[in-house]
Amino acid sequence: EISKKLSNDVQEMEKMLNEYLQFASSGSLEKTETFDLSSLLEITVKKYEKNEIVTDIQERIYIDARKNLIQRCINNFLDNSIKYSKNIFVSLRKSANNILIIIDDDGPGIPANERENVFKPFYKINKSRGDSKSSVGLGLSIASDIVKSHGGNIILENSPSNGLRAKIFLPF
Numbered sequence: 001e002i003s004k005k006l007s008n009d010v011q012e013m014e015k016m017l018n019e020y021l022q023f024a025s026s027g028s029l030e031k032t033e034t035f036d037l038s039s040l041l042e043i044t045v046k047k048y049e050k051n052e053i054v055t056d057i058q059e060r061i062y063i064d065a066r067k068n069l070i071q072r073c074i075n076n077f078l079d080n081s082i083k084y085s086k087n088i089f090v091s092l093r094k095s096a097n098n099i100l101i102i103i104d105d106d107g108p109g110i111p112a113n114e115r116e117n118v119f120k121p122f123y124k125i126n127k128s129r130g131d132s133k134s135s136v137g138l139g140l141s142i143a144s145d146i147v148k149s150h151g152g153n154i155i156l157e158n159s160p161s162n163g164l165r166a167k168i169f170l171p172f
Contacts, residue, residue, distance in 0.1 A: 041057060055091070077166050084107035102166070102167055
């Protein structure tokens with residue numbers, strides 16, 4: 001019994017370390033490039049083949065960034081939304097100073113007092129969500145690191161459908 005528990009703990013730690021090492025190595029090797037963020041969002045959403053993801057991308061927006069890291073950030077948010085909700089809405093806007101990606105869902109959301117904590121490595125809101133083995137608590141931490149490394153910021157709020165709204169700001 002004890003051996004089995006220890007083995008499971010070791011496997012979970014190995015998964016955490018592998019995920020972090022993959023992020024760390026890919027981030028240091030990737031070069032900044034100019035790319036169509038609108039297209040990247042559309043392609044990323046399409047890969048999920050989920051009819052419940054609706055997009056609102058009104059114009060072509062180009063950005064100088066590390067493309068694979070930006071895609072990983074978006075994937076991390078979409079993975080969570082798919083895990084916890086049924087309907088997801090993704091929009092892309094540009095202002096004078098920022099590019100704004102909004103990902104809304106109708107899931108349980110994240111309590112206001114936990115919103116900063118979820119960006120901490122290995123942090124999980126609670127163990128009773130049933131995802132303790134499929135999640136290592138790095139997804140939002142990595143997403144935050146990616147956005148900050150590009151000079152941006154992430155704000156978590158309640159979505160209009162009472163789920164979670166993630167607002168990802170990237171400098172333009």
